[in-house]
Every structure is written in C-alpha cells, then in structure tokens.
Amino acid sequence: MPVKIPPLPLTGGCQCGRVRYEIRAVPAMFYLCHCTECQRQTSSAFGESLRCEPASVAVTGGMHTTRRVAENGSVRLGDFCPDCGVRILHRSEGDPGRLNVKAGTLDDAAWLVPAGHIWTRSKQAFVTIGEDELAYRQGPEDGGSAMKARWRQMLGIEGE
Ligand SMILES: [Zn+2]
C-alpha cells in the first residue's frame, strides 16, 4: 500500500503540550509491535513504532526516562512527559542508533500504514494484518531490514 508522507518536519507532542518534537528526516520504517509488553505499556492492542535516525529528532520540554530490562537482557528506555505521562520515545541503552517515536503522538498520524507487524503470536484476534504487510511471530530475524525495504517501497523511494 503506497504511503504519502507529509512535508518534513513531522511534528508531534504529548497530551498536555509540554513536550513537543520535530522529525527532520524521512523515518526508516513504521511497524506495529503486538508483544505483551507493548500491550501493557500502551494499555491497548499494540505499540506503534516510527524508527527514526536519532540526529533527525529534536525534542523540547524535558522528558523523564523509564528503564526496563527486556527478556533478552537488553535495557530499554522509555521517554515520557513528566506532567501528563504520555510516552514519546523508545530507545535501547546498548544500541544508540535505535530510536522509535511512538507514532500516536504525531500531530498528523492519518497517513501512516505499517510496513510490518512483529510479535504477532500475541496479536489480539480483532487486529487484521494487511495483505502486503510483513508479519513476524516474534522479533524479525533480520533486524528489520526487510521491513525497512518494504517501507521505502511504500514511500516510493528507490534503492538504498
Ligand atoms: Zn505532557
């Protein structure tokens, strides 16, 4: 399914308006995570991750950070607004290149279509996966490179 990304920068923020951000480069991919941790964190059916180059994301307002040790031992960081509690970013302590903007916080999220779905083994039954969207029962074995390629295809960006 083709995706028409709005003009850069993409903007967004928390519910109360204290935290605002700009994304100044085209994100590397967009995917949904159906793991039980994302379900708990969002208190919803899945997490929305917009993978961005860290240097392309500028945040103002001052966030607090929560720290969680994942099952595989990696330390996951979550940045949130200290006033309203909305989660803005997910990061990985040992992998500074990995930055996900929680895409529901975009001012305009209507254009988003996921390139893929991960941890579908705990996906809620009422969530339907699009025909051309990639799906993985657990985390992607290739580190997400197939989803990145699919995302570029959806955006109409040629090659790498
Ligand atoms: Zn806030």
Ligand SMILES: [Zn+2]
């Ligand atoms: Zn997850």
